[in-house]
Amino acid sequence: MKMKKLYYDVKKCLGCKSCEIACAVAHSKSETLFSAIREEVLSLPRKKVLHHKDKNYPVSCRHCKDPICVDACMAAALVYDKEKGMVFHDESRCVGCWMCVMVCPYGAIRPNVKTKIPLRCDKCQDKDEPSCVKACPTGAILWQEEIELPAAVKGQSPSGTVPCKE
Amino acid sequence: MSDSKQKSIDLATQEILKKAQAENIKTAWDRLESQEPQCGFGQLGLCCTVCDMGPCRIDPFGEGASVGVCGANADTIAARNLVRKVAVGASAHSDHGRDVAHTLSLLSEGHTHDYGISDIEKLKDLAQEFGIDINKTKEEITKALSKKLLEEFGRQEGELVFLKRAPKKRQAIWKKLNIAPRGIDREIVELLHTTTMGVDNDYKNLVNTGLRCALSDGWGGSMVATDLQDVILGAPVPIRGKVNLGVLKENYVNIVVHGHEPILSEMAVKASKDPELIKLAKGVGAEGINLAGICCTANEVLMRHGIPVAGNFLQQELAIITGAVEVMIVDVQCIMPALAEVATCFHTKLITTNPKARFPGVNHIEFKPENAYEVAKQIIKSGIENFTKRNKERVNIPKQEMDLVAGFTKEIIFQILGGKYRATYKPLNEAIISGRLRGLAGVVGCNNPKQTHDYFHTTLVKELIKNDVLVLQTGCSAIACAKHGLLIPEAAKEYAGRGLQEICEAVGIPPVLHLGSCVDNSRILTAASYIIKEGGLGEDLSDIPAAGCAPEWMSEKAITIGFYFVASGVYTVFGASPFATLGSKNLTDYLTKDLESIVGGRFEFCAEPMQMAKIMIEHIDKKRQALKLKPVMYQ
Numbered sequence: 001m002k003m004k005k006l007y008y009d010v011k012k013c014l015g016c017k018s019c020e021i022a023c024a025v026a027h028s029k030s031e032t033l034f035s036a037i038r039e040e041v042l043s044l045p046r047k048k049v050l051h052h053k054d055k056n057y058p059v060s061c062r063h064c065k066d067p068i069c070v071d072a073c074m075a076a077a078l079v080y081d082k083e084k085g086m087v088f089h090d091e092s093r094c095v096g097c098w099m100c101v102m103v104c105p106y107g108a109i110r111p112n113v114k115t116k117i118p119l120r121c122d123k124c125q126d127k128d129e130p131s132c133v134k135a136c137p138t139g140a141i142l143w144q145e146e147i148e149l150p151a152a153v154k155g156q157s158p159s160g161t162v163p164c165k166e
Numbered sequence: 167m168s169d170s171k172q173k174s175i176d177l178a179t180q181e182i183l184k185k186a187q188a189e190n191i192k193t194a195w196d197r198l199e200s201q202e203p204q205c206g207f208g209q210l211g212l213c214c215t216v217c218d219m220g221p222c223r224i225d226p227f228g229e230g231a232s233v234g235v236c237g238a239n240a241d242t243i244a245a246r247n248l249v250r251k252v253a254v255g256a257s258a259h260s261d262h263g264r265d266v267a268h269t270l271s272l273l274s275e276g277h278t279h280d281y282g283i284s285d286i287e288k289l290k291d292l293a294q295e296f297g298i299d300i301n302k303t304k305e306e307i308t309k310a311l312s313k314k315l316l317e318e319f320g321r322q323e324g325e326l327v328f329l330k331r332a333p334k335k336r337q338a339i340w341k342k343l344n345i346a347p348r349g350i351d352r353e354i355v356e357l358l359h360t361t362t363m364g365v366d367n368d369y370k371n372l373v374n375t376g377l378r379c380a381l382s383d384g385w386g387g388s389m390v391a392t393d394l395q396d397v398i399l400g401a402p403v404p405i406r407g408k409v410n411l412g413v414l415k416e417n418y419v420n421i422v423v424h425g426h427e428p429i430l431s432e433m434a435v436k437a438s439k440d441p442e443l444i445k446l447a448k449g450v451g452a453e454g455i456n457l458a459g460i461c462c463t464a465n466e467v468l469m470r471h472g473i474p475v476a477g478n479f480l481q482q483e484l485a486i487i488t489g490a491v492e493v494m495i496v497d498v499q500c501i502m503p504a505l506a507e508v509a510t511c512f513h514t515k516l517i518t519t520n521p522k523a524r525f526p527g528v529n530h531i532e533f534k535p536e537n538a539y540e541v542a543k544q545i546i547k548s549g550i551e552n553f554t555k556r557n558k559e560r561v562n563i564p565k566q567e568m569d570l571v572a573g574f575t576k577e578i579i580f581q582i583l584g585g586k587y588r589a590t591y592k593p594l595n596e597a598i599i600s601g602r603l604r605g606l607a608g609v610v611g612c613n614n615p616k617q618t619h620d621y622f623h624t625t626l627v628k629e630l631i632k633n634d635v636l637v638l639q640t641g642c643s644a645i646a647c648a649k650h651g652l653l654i655p656e657a658a659k660e661y662a663g664r665g666l667q668e669i670c671e672a673v674g675i676p677p678v679l680h681l682g683s684c685v686d687n688s689r690i691l692t693a694a695s696y697i698i699k700e701g702g703l704g705e706d707l708s709d710i711p712a713a714g715c716a717p718e719w720m721s722e723k724a725i726t727i728g729f730y731f732v733a734s735g736v737y738t739v740f741g742a743s744p745f746a747t748l749g750s751k752n753l754t755d756y757l758t759k760d761l762e763s764i765v766g767g768r769f770e771f772c773a774e775p776m777q778m779a780k781i782m783i784e785h786i787d788k789k790r791q792a793l794k795l796k797p798v799m800y801q
Contacts, residue, residue: 016207033226034748044229
């Protein structure tokens with residue numbers, strides 16, 4: 001079976017940041033909005049909506065097949081799991097050197113300066129689908145099996161994937 | 167949420183929701199589903215659209231923006247958003263009051279002959295409050311009173327006259343805090359002014375301005391509406407009625423009135439009894455004309471005429487989906503825009519009547535007090551004509567209907583307890599003092615599809631009366647409890663605690679008293695003032711062992727009611743979801759903690775009915791202890 005991945009239809013993204021809130025809530029202790037904002041250590045979103053020219057881009061780890069961050073990790077806290085198609089982050093091994101943050105071509109890894117370790121999308125492993133997908137009011141975030149892209153496009157993208165419709 | 171039992175505990179509602187699903191007609195519950203998940207910034211009150219430098223959002227997780235472009239922080243943004251809703255709620259009630267005052271003015275000038283003075287005693291009482299010589303003729307008193315009342319709206323200085331109804335101590339608190347409203351319209355305008363870009367940035371001051379505005383509704387606009395409606399249309403007296411979708415009749419022309427203002431619906435009641443129209447109805451094969459109501463217009467015509475209630479807020483679409491409604495006449499407030507679409511699925515004619523509330527593509531027959539009866543007749547005639555277009559195969563009227571007793575007012579409580587000639591609140595006060603009655607609870611407000619329909623209202627009220635708390639109700643909350651058989655005297659035996667049971671049996675009242683529509687929450691304020699005047703339960707409204715709540719609220723008006731209850735010293739709990747203020751801890755703490763030491767009342771948010779009953783009872787007990795009353799008689 002092909003792995004499911006997050007894709008973005010950026011034409012539909014209104015920049016409402018609902019995905020950011022949903023992500024922070026999903027990674028909080030209580031997993032409910034009203035309680036999450038009162039937790040001692042506040043949960044932070046793994047996803048950020050960035051704005052460029054006329055478009056909004058929800059950005060989070062793409063779990064590249066050839067992940068540069070894994071190579072860059074000196075503490076071996078990052079591992080690419082081929083079967084799951086995911087970069088795993090072992091927080092207990094992480095030393096907070098920010099190398100992964102620096103090498104990521106998408107700027108998708110976010111430093112959490114309070115906990116001194118980076119934040120990375122885990123595709124909401126414990127849920128049936130990532131929380132950001134459910135939270136998106138316009139359907140701009142897609143959760144679907146990987147699509148083979150034309151070779152010409154492939155060459156332009158370091159990870160082999162680009163947003164499906166841009 | 168496809169399971170209809172999850173949506174409502176009311177069997178009639180469940181039955182029609184199944185019909186809606188089978189016929190692919192969307193209702194509020196379906197539309198809620200397509201709105202989910204709802205915006206987190208909105209739920210927390212952290213989105214500001216006040217000016218065009220925005221829209222701005224504050225990051226509730228503290229990492230992103232902590233202030234908007236102008237520099238407003240979460241406290242300011244959430245407080246401004248909240249009190250703007252208070253202004254809107256107050257404007258709805260008070261504008262309703264203005265229209266009633268205007269009707270009084272028209273009839274005093276002889277411009278309408280469809281209305282008269284139905285309660286001369288109450289007219290004189292009001293006139294006295296406004297310093298009018300009651301030895302003048304009825305016409306002169308009416309003219310002078312309508313002028314004085316309309317002046318309350320435009321008043322610029324001083325204080326609203328009705329504030330004098332409150333205990334002295336309460337009036338002093340308002341004065342000290344500078345929250346005694348000066349004029350009904352002025353407080354709304356001033357509150358809106360303070361919330362615009364770059365004016366009031368202090369969340370505490372914003373809340374205080376909100377309290378003053380809300381007081382201008384509770385002790386102003388709403389009180390004008392209630393009292394003048396009693397003067398013009400007659401003060402309610404206890405009356406039997408029926409409730410739920412089962413009141414629609416298969417062989418009759420069914421006319422449903424929906425909205426809030428009883429001035430037109432009163433004429434619809436009269437027209438539905440017009441022999442000429444009944445003859446016309448029989449001519450098209452119907453057995454007669456059946457008038458029923460939804461929401462607060464229903465409560466108004468129920469209180470005064472015993473007109474059956476077809477349902478509460480969430481049943482407005484369902485009434486049409488029964489397929490048996492010829493005409494739905496709507497005025498203002500709580501009328502879902504979706505009705506227009508639902509009505510097109512059936513023969514039902516939706517008719518708007520108020521120039522303030524129009525729907526694109528919907529038939530509009532404008533109502534004015536000057537031509538009231540003619541308009542009512544015209545609308546009912548169109549309903550009769552429409553009866554022949556009803557598709558009998560698509561009619562499905564649920565069987566559920568329940569008896570109820572309504573028509574309780576502050577004046578009636580006097581009479582029931584003391585008898586007409588020695589009217590008094592003494593027995594009520596003594597019941598609380600002796601501990602036979604634990605205290606009082608006002609349970610009011612709307613429906614909200616986020617809550618299982620009617621579940622919160624009924625579960626909470628059952629628990630309160632079980633603990634000897636006499637429950638006073640208005641609005642859609644009263645309709646919810648009525649449907650579940652709590653508004654009949656027999657309910658005391660089945661659900662009430664022993665103390666409350668004894669009182670209900672002695673006086674012959676239900677354990678849950680229906681005081682009318684949502685503007686009639688003002689009746690609760692005056693009743694509470696009478697309780698203090700009677701003596702033995704403290705010197706201020708905040709001393710009474712009482713609590714208020716809005717379990718399934720949704721409307722801005724509910725927030726305003728909450729604000730004037732709290733400003734009057736009442737502990738007030740909101741169910742469904744909390745106010746959109748949680749994004750600001752300071753503001754939320756101010757509302758739920760600090761306010762108590764300032765105004766004597768405070769807010770609380772609680773999402774579970776048994777828990778809500780528990781905290782309300784705890785508060786009542788706390789007040790009993792403060793008054794050093796005996797323990798409750800039957801624990």
